[in-house]
Amino acid sequence: xxxxxxxxxxxxxxxxxxxxxxxxxxxxxxxxxxxxxxxxxxxxxxxxxxxxxxxxxxxxxxxxxxxxxxxxxxxxxxxxxxxxxxxxxxxxxxxxxxxxxxxxxxxxxxxxxxxxxxxxxxxxxxxxxxxxxxxxxxxxxxxxxxxxxxxxxxxxxxxxxxxxxxxxxxxxxxxxxxxxxxxxxxxxxxxxxxxxxxxxxxxxxxxxxxxxxxxxxxxxxxxxxxxxxxxxxxxxxxxxxxxxxxxxxxxxxxxxxxxxxxxxxxxxxxxxxxxxxxxxxxxxxxxxxxxxxxxxxxxxxxxxxxxxxxxxxxxxxxxxxxxxxxxxxxxxxxxxxxxxxxxxxxxxxxxxxxxxxxxxxxxxxxxxxxxxxxxxxxxxxxxxxxxxxxxxxxxxxxx
Amino acid sequence: xxxxxxxxxxxxxxxxxxxxxxxxxxxxxxxxxxxxxxxxxxxxxxxxxxxxxxxxxxxxxxxxxxxxxxxxxxxxxxxxxxxxxxxxxxxxxxxxxxxxxxxxxxxxxxxxxxxxxxxxxxxxxxxxxxxxxxxxxxxxxxxxxxxxxxxxxxxxxxxxxxxxxxxxx
Numbered sequence: 001x002x003x004x005x006x007x008x009x010x011x012x013x014x015x016x017x018x019x020x021x022x023x024x025x026x027x028x029x030x031x032x033x034x035x036x037x038x039x040x041x042x043x044x045x046x047x048x049x050x051x052x053x054x055x056x057x058x059x060x061x062x063x064x065x066x067x068x069x070x071x072x073x074x075x076x077x078x079x080x081x082x083x084x085x086x087x088x089x090x091x092x093x094x095x096x097x098x099x100x101x102x103x104x105x106x107x108x109x110x111x112x113x114x115x116x117x118x119x120x121x122x123x124x125x126x127x128x129x130x131x132x133x134x135x136x137x138x139x140x141x142x143x144x145x146x147x148x149x150x151x152x153x154x155x156x157x158x159x160x161x162x163x164x165x166x167x168x169x170x171x172x173x174x175x176x177x178x179x180x181x182x183x184x185x186x187x188x189x190x191x192x193x194x195x196x197x198x199x200x201x202x203x204x205x206x207x208x209x210x211x212x213x214x215x216x217x218x219x220x221x222x223x224x225x226x227x228x229x230x231x232x233x234x235x236x237x238x239x240x241x242x243x244x245x246x247x248x249x250x251x252x253x254x255x256x257x258x259x260x261x262x263x264x265x266x267x268x269x270x271x272x273x274x275x276x277x278x279x280x281x282x283x284x285x286x287x288x289x290x291x292x293x294x295x296x297x298x299x300x301x302x303x304x305x306x307x308x309x310x311x312x313x314x315x316x317x318x319x320x321x322x323x324x325x326x327x328x329x330x331x332x333x334x335x336x337x338x339x340x341x342x343x344x345x346x347x348x349x350x351x352x353x354x355x356x357x358x359x360x361x362x363x364x365x366x367x368x369x370x371x372x373x374x375x376x377x378x379x380x381x382x383x384x385x386x387x388x389x390x391x392x393x394x395x396x397x398x399x
Numbered sequence: 400x401x402x403x404x405x406x407x408x409x410x411x412x413x414x415x416x417x418x419x420x421x422x423x424x425x426x427x428x429x430x431x432x433x434x435x436x437x438x439x440x441x442x443x444x445x446x447x448x449x450x451x452x453x454x455x456x457x458x459x460x461x462x463x464x465x466x467x468x469x470x471x472x473x474x475x476x477x478x479x480x481x482x483x484x485x486x487x488x489x490x491x492x493x494x495x496x497x498x499x500x501x502x503x504x505x506x507x508x509x510x511x512x513x514x515x516x517x518x519x520x521x522x523x524x525x526x527x528x529x530x531x532x533x534x535x536x537x538x539x540x541x542x543x544x545x546x547x548x549x550x551x552x553x554x555x556x557x558x559x560x561x562x563x564x565x566x567x568x
Contacts, residue, residue, distance in 0.1 A: 027402075102432065133529045137455040144463025148435065151470055155428060163474070170467060177463070194529060 102156035107256035109149035124293035135196035165244030180222035269304025414440030
């Protein structure tokens with residue numbers, strides 16, 4: 001066991017030796033080392049978050065044919081630090097009639113709901129905060145705290161735009177939680193465990209995206225809706241609600257919401273990679289060193305984050321009734337059917353050779369996608385004909 | 400007194416205080432938020448009892464869905480969030496009596512129960528509680544029938560809710 005394979009274990013043993021050498025009881029030293037580990041992870045994440053601001057701004061400007069921040073430092077790299085200083089020295093305003101405690105608690109909960117997700121992220125073969133045997137459900141539970149923070153922010157601000165924004169955002173989040181939870185059960189079926197570590201280990205031979213591409217797609221859509229990003233950015237539709245649920249927040253409290261959203265997007269990109277694209281696995285690179293494994297998982301998370309940004313800056317906002325109808329009438333039934341088909345195929349092909357299992361699963365997904373799209377197409381054609389008929393009747397009435 | 404006991408006592412105190420605040424606070428949304436704190440405390444107690452699945456389900460179902468719907472319902476139906484009227488009605492002494500009698504009865508019963516002073520045995524190594532739960536819920540020898548009956552009941556409730564809310568044109 002050397003440093004390059006399991007750096008955390010080596011560092012923890014070294015620290016334990018130092019602390020017990022100082023005469024500290026072993027259990028206290030263990031707890032202290034645990035806290036130091038959490039502190040290290042959160043610090044690195046927050047530093048990463050600062051650079052995510054830069055990445056987001058650079059990528060959006062490229063999508064919109066602009067250059068983006070390029071004045072402060074090389075490639076504008078120091079811009080986010082200037083932003084942070086600006087946010088910190090801004091006047092901190094609490095609106096009249098705001099519910100102070102709830103108002104101040106909301107940004108903290110928002111950030112917390114993102115950070116606690118990293119407790120179950122496997123960074124390298126042996127680097128995993130906790131290997132919960134209910135990891136897939138834990139993701140949804142952390143999302144529930146995010147939902148709570150939004151409704152707290154919207155209500156306590158004493159502002160009607162904030163409240164409407166929070167209502168719409170929470171309605172979207174609650175609805176899209178259902179296809180997401182259903183789709184999370186599909187890697188669970190393949191890995192026969194809900195633990196995120198076990199799900200990564202089960203992708204040693206085949207990434208789950210080849211077994212269930214439709215599930216990966218549904219997870220991505222539901223994740224974007226959970227994040228409240230375009231095309232599902234109902235909570236902060238600027239042209240309708242000014243800034244949505246965080247309209248009254250200023251300074252670093254707004255910064256917490258903003259940074260939390262960016263880190264959330266990055267985290268969901270990471271979960272997309274971990275659940276469907278093999279996590280830290282990349283042609284045996286993770287066996288070489290734990291640091292390479294971390295680099296691989298961060299790279300895959302960045303690719304997932306880039307896809308989320310790509311969709312955000314390409315598509316337009318969907319109207320809320322269309323969005324909810326899309327979820328309840330299309331995505332949720334599709335996720336349920338997909339879950340049943342995958343469970344059935346899994347039992348049917350349990351003893352089949354590997355190539356048959358993979359191609360059978362892939363074909364089942366393809367057929368189901370085709371059937372779902374055909375149904376959606378005929379339904380939308382009927383809807384369009386109905387509207388056309390109404391239009392013609394109205395025009396006939398005018399003449 | 401070991402570490403686990405201290406954590407349990409702190410969590411229990413937190414849960415009880417927030418449960419008390421649910422009924423004493425005058426603001427309806429605050430009451431709902433204190434209820435969430437109470438449910439969170441219960442989830443932590445589940446986690447302390449090695450019931451990780453129940454703890455997570457508690458957060459997903461009660462905090463993520465039910466408590467949020469409480470807040471929605473309160474915000475959509477009430478204009479003023481503050482409850483102006485008195486918080487006790489004339490039957491308060493009966494409620495207090497019932498609570499004291501229930502607490503005393505449970506206390507008396509548990510005093511005589513030998514299981515109270517025992518510490519639970521640790522799980523054998525390699526024991527996956529979620530796996531065992533899944534097998535128990537789907538095996539015909541165990542709880543498949545109650546599980547299916549509960550699912551049918553929930554589907555019936557769902558269909559009923561849709562029927563009641565359905566706007567017939």
